[in-house]
Structures are given as structure tokens and as C-alpha cells.
Amino acid sequence: MSAAAHRRARRRTAAAVLRRRRTENRAHRDATQRVKVSDFLTSQGMPQEDVDRYGSWAGRHIASEYRAAHHGHQPRKTRKRTDPCKGHPNGFWVKVNIYRADDPALIAGARRYNRTAEYVPAA
Structure with missing residues (x-):
């Protein structure tokens, strides 16, 4: 050869x-099972109205915890259709972060945000 x-x-x-x-x-x-922040907060017993209202801010805190724990890497993304609203009768697609269901950043970030801290168990 x-x-x-x-x-x-x-x-x-x-x-x-x-x-x-x-x-x-x-x-x-x-x-591995991936969850969105809204699904995580709903599973923790948060009412849907509060998830709609505070989920975005909780997601920002959770993403910050994720980046701190994973050396600055961004969480994975997926798309989610919003609820219908004026001008968008079928809703529209937005990009959202997804995390592993057992990721400690979910709990740490939700505990850091005052509006969602009461729904998350203590670490």
C-alpha cells in the first residue's frame, strides 16, 4: 500500500x-427532556395568568444563571407560538430558551426572581 x-x-x-x-x-x-420556562413554572404550581405576566422576567433570570453555570454558553432555543392577539389572529412565533428538566439553573433562576421564588422549592 x-x-x-x-x-x-x-x-x-x-x-x-x-x-x-x-x-x-x-x-x-x-x-433528554427539554422544558420551556413557562412549562417549568406551570409544573411548579404557578397560575397561568402569572406565568404569562412574569414568565419573561423569570426566563431572563434563569438564562443568567445558566450562563453563569455553563461558562457563558447560551441555552438552546426553540420556537413557541403566542396566543392570538390584535393583528395576529393565529398568534406569531417567538424564540424561547429550553433547558434540561433537571438543570439546576431553572430552580436557581426562579428562586432569584421575587415573583416566582415562592413557587420553587428551597434548594
Whole structure:
């Protein structure tokens, strides 16, 4: 086998290994349950009116805690359709952060915001 053929074979093998790792990581990542801040606050027993009113500010505190705990990395994003309103009879799409269901930043951020602190259990 020539040197060039040997290098090509090594590159193909390395590419296959990386492809397999990415596939395994993607399967693990997709298996973890992700929640939006509104879903988290609702599961903690907060009334829907308060979730609509204070959820955005709670999300800002939670995102800040997440960035502090993860060396400045941003949380993952998803899209959420808003409720219908004037000018948007079907609502419109907004980007929101999602977190793992067991992420400590959810509890820490919600405890830091006074309006949601009473709904979150003490750490």
C-alpha cells in the first residue's frame, strides 16, 4: 500500500469514527427532556395568568444563571407560538430558551426572581 493510500484509509476511518460519535451524541441529546420556562413554572404550581405576566422576567433570570453555570454558553432555543392577539389572529412565533428538566439553573433562576421564588422549592 502506498503512503497516499494509507493516508486516505486513515482519513476515512477517522471520518467514520467521528460520524459514529456524532450519531451517538445526538441520540443521547435528543433523549433528554427539554422544558420551556413557562412549562417549568406551570409544573411548579404557578397560575397561568402569572406565568404569562412574569414568565419573561423569570426566563431572563434563569438564562443568567445558566450562563453563569455553563461558562457563558447560551441555552438552546426553540420556537413557541403566542396566543392570538390584535393583528395576529393565529398568534406569531417567538424564540424561547429550553433547558434540561433537571438543570439546576431553572430552580436557581426562579428562586432569584421575587415573583416566582415562592413557587420553587428551597434548594
